[in-house]
Amino acid sequence: MANFAKPDVPQFSVDVYQNEYLPEGGREVNAIVTVTATGGGTVGGAVTAPHLYAPGQGPSAAVVVMVDCSGSMDYPPAKMRNARDATAAAVDTLRDGTHFAVVGGTHVAKEVYPGGGRLAVADATTREQAKQALRRLGAGGGTAIGTWLRLADRLLSSADVAIRHGILLTDGRNEHESPQDLRAALDECAGRFTCDARGVGTDWEVKEVTGIASALLGTADIVADPAGLAADFTRMMETAMGKEVADVALRVWTPVGANLRFVKQVAPAVEELTGRRTEAGPRAGDYPTGSWGDESRDYHLCVEVPAAGLGQEMLAARISLVVPQPDGQVRNLGGQGLVRAVWTDDMAASTSINPQVAHYTGQAELAQAIQQGLDLRKAGDFERATAKLGRAVQLASVSGNADTAKLLSKVVDVVDAATGTVRLKTKVAEADEMTLETRSTKTVRVKK
DSSP states (O other): OOOOOOOSSOEEEEEEEEOOEEOTTOOEEEEEEEEEEEOOOEETTEEOOGGGSOTTOSSOEEEEEEEEOSGGGGSSHHHHHHHHHHHHHHHHHSOTTOEEEEEEESSSEEEEESOTTOOEEOSHHHHHHHHHHHHTOOOOSOOOHHHHHHHHHHHHTTSOOSEEEEEEEESSOOTTSOHHHHHHHHHHHTTTOEEEEEEESSSSOHHHHHHHHHHTTOOEEEESSGGGHHHHHHHHHHHHHTOOEEEEEEEEEOOTTOEEEEEEEEESBOEEOGGGOEEOSTTEEEEEEEEESSEEEEEEEEEEOOOOOTTOEEEEEEEEEEEEOTTSOEEEEEEEEEEEEEEOSOHHHHHOOOHHHHHHHHHHHHHHHHHHHHHHHHTTOHHHHHHHHHHHHHHHHHHTOHHHHHHHTTTEEEEETTTTEEEEOSOOOHHHHHHHHHTTTBOOOOOO
């Protein structure tokens, strides 16, 4: 019989890829930091690592599904039906013992199940009750997503659980509240729960949906055909059920005189973290990364160090993983990475670019080129749009990002991928353009 060890939390490891050699007078150090979480055990008294334990065991978790019920969900009628079916499929995927609720979103947010400002606890009975309640869900009204998020936050905060997660589905633009209202709601909810956001059909605003996911450290995607919603919701819920530890922060310490220029996640998607720093003692800062299951992510750090003489070396940054505690203390999750700087007159050593750094610098530029190219295309600046999207094709080709290359080929005719020579297509399906924009930040990992 297998003898499973039960560590307190998933085991975190940190690997650093960099060229530590700088020329005389050199000050910029770049490194790719790979963080990997494996295994799992108990978090906050709840058993984690669902793959090791009996059904129903796992980290204590709460999930709120927010379903768009605005009037546009009835056009075509299949959209609302697919949304109901998808939410039912997500409810079926909940692990026994998970706290959950369903919210119907219009210009106001309404509790669909269980109601009364509380969460239900998943079992055969509550799943069936939730599905009965979903059958009564109809479409009518406007869209004010901030109200949905605030209600989800109130419901999620009512449970004493380790993991808090939202799933949000919308088919339209956030027309019944100001952008400032939505931003204020996101600011209030940030750090309180994570949230995956999905746009169904093609009448929603990509930057709104990706902005929600980015602020709440979740994923964003398009489901162009509503028939694909159930499969997508099931996958999202399975991933949420696999999360083992919440509120993980990347802690970066730098020495006196050093300046951390940026921190960004570069895999599985590009996500800027620099502006999210919270101070964590002398010369240290925490960057939020959200909830983790068994997974690996890559981060790009750029540190400006004080110039030093040839032959000298210094520690440019120290990276660790922590979970801030309510009392102001932190729990260290193990694993530490060191970024070094060594000054040399060996030109070959100091001028070579680390392959990991080069790869992800290209992936970040690829995401930016796509977004700028699509914005220019919408603005009617076809010449600059062609240049930007041509550069994107070139970068996707060089890095082996076949998925993005395929999406680009639906927006431009590729004449020569190697040189980035393209022509804008005269007719582009709206769903193809939105898919490219929504998935532009998804990266391919460099082969280590």
